[in-house]
Amino acid sequence: MQRGRAAVVVCSDAFAGLARAQSRGHALGELPLAQVAHPFGSLRPEAVAELAPDLADRIARTLNGTGTPSTEGDGAPSAAERIQVPADPLAMGLDFTARGWGDGLPLIAPTEDRVERMLQGTRRARSELIGCLPPRNGAATVEQVAINATMAGCLPGHLPVLLAAVEAATRPSLRLASLQTTTNPSTVAMVVSGPIVADLGFNASGNCMGPGNWTNATLGRALRLVLQNAGGGVADGLDRATHGQPAKFGLCFAEHQAASPWPSLNIERGFAPDASVVTVVGALGTWNMHSTVSDARDLVAVIGDTMQYPASSDYLHGGCPWVVLGPEHAALMATAGWDRATVRERIREASRMRAGRHRGSDLERLRSARRAELGEIDEDRLVPISVAAEDITIVVAGGPGAHSVFMPVSAHSRSVSVAVAG
Amino acid sequence: METLEILCPAARGPKLARGSIAPPSLASLAGRVVGIIDNSKPNFTQLADALEAEWRSRWAVAKVVRVRKHSPAVGAEPEVLARLAAECDLVVAGIGD
Numbered sequence: 001m002q003r004g005r006a007a008v009v010v011c012s013d014a015f016a017g018l019a020r021a022q023s024r025g026h027a028l029g030e031l032p033l034a035q036v037a038h039p040f041g042s043l044r045p046e047a048v049a050e051l052a053p054d055l056a057d058r059i060a061r062t063l064n065g066t067g068t069p070s071t072e073g074d075g076a077p078s079a080a081e082r083i084q085v086p087a088d089p090l091a092m093g094l095d096f097t098a099r100g101w102g103d104g105l106p107l108i109a110p111t112e113d114r115v116e117r118m119l120q121g122t123r124r125a126r127s128e129l130i131g132c133l134p135p136r137n138g139a140a141t142v143e144q145v146a147i148n149a150t151m152a153g154c155l156p157g158h159l160p161v162l163l164a165a166v167e168a169a170t171r172p173s174l175r176l177a178s179l180q181t182t183t184n185p186s187t188v189a190m191v192v193s194g195p196i197v198a199d200l201g202f203n204a205s206g207n208c209m210g211p212g213n214w215t216n217a218t219l220g221r222a223l224r225l226v227l228q229n230a231g232g233g234v235a236d237g238l239d240r241a242t243h244g245q246p247a248k249f250g251l252c253f254a255e256h257q258a259a260s261p262w263p264s265l266n267i268e269r270g271f272a273p274d275a276s277v278v279t280v281v282g283a284l285g286t287w288n289m290h291s292t293v294s295d296a297r298d299l300v301a302v303i304g305d306t307m308q309y310p311a312s313s314d315y316l317h318g319g320c321p322w323v324v325l326g327p328e329h330a331a332l333m334a335t336a337g338w339d340r341a342t343v344r345e346r347i348r349e350a351s352r353m354r355a356g357r358h359r360g361s362d363l364e365r366l367r368s369a370r371r372a373e374l375g376e377i378d379e380d381r382l383v384p385i386s387v388a389a390e391d392i393t394i395v396v397a398g399g400p401g402a403h404s405v406f407m408p409v410s411a412h413s414r415s416v417s418v419a420v421a422g
Numbered sequence: 423m424e425t426l427e428i429l430c431p432a433a434r435g436p437k438l439a440r441g442s443i444a445p446p447s448l449a450s451l452a453g454r455v456v457g458i459i460d461n462s463k464p465n466f467t468q469l470a471d472a473l474e475a476e477w478r479s480r481w482a483v484a485k486v487v488r489v490r491k492h493s494p495a496v497g498a499e500p501e502v503l504a505r506l507a508a509e510c511d512l513v514v515a516g517i518g519d
Contacts, residue, residue: 140433
């Protein structure tokens with residue numbers, strides 16, 4: 001339509017709201033929609049064909065006077081609107097949730113004085129635009145991020161970390177538009193590396209992905225709120241997750257460098273050894289891998305077996321999964337003389353999955369998606385989880401115990417690291 | 423009810439590029455070139471097949487240009503969009519499920 005051509009969007013009725021929002025988010029106004037009934041993707045072929053005559057009529061009806069201008073938003077980053085809300089904390093939380101601004105938990109009221117204190121945590125200008133977040137493409141300014149950080153319970157010192165995470169989330173390779181709107185349970189997890197881990201009291205040890213640490217919990221939650229309140233990824237709104245997952249309330253943990261046998265993630269990704277770095281990951285979940293084996297080769301075999309599941313985006317498209325090794329597992333691998341690159345290669349080898357574990361249309365999708373990379377794929381072909389070993393990220397985090405975590409990653413999403421500025 | 427003043431946490435949406443998006447109206451599809459962007463979601467290819475057959479048989483569409491994204495999560499490439507814009511009078515795109 002921006003190129004002077006008529007355009008019509010086809011979707012199932014369950015996705016009409018997302019289609020309209022994508023249209024507005026790209027400043028296209030109201031693109032015409034032609035809808036079919038949901039569910040559509042699981043229909044048998046003959047049922048799909050039967051939809052065509054009526055759908056062709058619907059498309060034709062949109063062609064006369066297609067599109068109307070959107071009136072939402074004036075676009076330019078501007079100071080936040082001041083509004084009156086209930087003073088009672090519970091009533092305010094319910095009000096925010098009803099407006100689509102909350103996550104279903106109580107929130108701190110972002111009053112002028114609280115936001116002003118939050119802004120003391122950064123040297124960046126209040127009006128600075130960090131980026132526009134899809135699908136709504138709302139402007140995430142320093143002020144807007146600070147407001148949401150206040151709501152989540154962050155402290156002023158946390159703000160630079162959150163700003164770096166938001167900046168990372170705007171990088172194209174994360175594919176935030178997809179993460180925010182997919183039916184998959186994708187979330188944007190934050191992983192923190194470098195001196196700031198100790199400075200701000202992040203938990204990199206026991207329960208680092210769980211409850212109990214203010215910095216981890218509030219920062220993970222704050223990023224979620226920014227993505228929702230700038231990007232529009234609101235549950236039951238533009239966020240179309242079929243189930244979601246608990247980590248969509250927020251997932252933030254730190255690399256346990258003191259317990260790692262290898263250089264930190266920030267060094268691996270080209271930052272200075274003393275840099276503090278935030279990495280954002282389009283995580284689909286966290287899967288515990290408990291193994292008490294005492295041979296590193298057995299451990300890799302266990303991890304590789306555990307990572308294999310046919311309903312995985314990683315195998316379907318060639319992914320960028322994460323493996324968070326507990327310190328005990330990392331130490332076992334280091335004892336074998338393996339560096340991080342060796343671990344990546346061995347895990348990729350051990351996690352190859354027989355293509356025939358995919359069935360029916362899933363197998364056809366796999367063949368179609370990876371044909372260019374792998375050629376024709378018969379059912380006995382062992383399919384690697386990633387295109388290259390370097391696409392697998394290995395970090396060390398967690399406390400005592402013979403556990404590691406497999407973190408599958410949303411399709412085509414590649415984690416992004418950004419240095420924390422002041 | 424007692425109230426307090428807060429700063430709105432929701433960011434503003436983008437400004438509509440007025441004047442740049444006036445879409446043409448089409449009185450008829452007869453003799454037109456129609457493009458389809460297949461988002462590669464399950465069943466969209468089959469739906470596009472049926473639509474193409476319908477357009478050709480009942481609507482006298484001159485030509486149907488089909489492109490298929492390799493994944494729903496990835497946008498169509500700029501050169502693909504340029505080609506569709508150059509060849510087509512109408513483009514139909516699939517989104518979501």
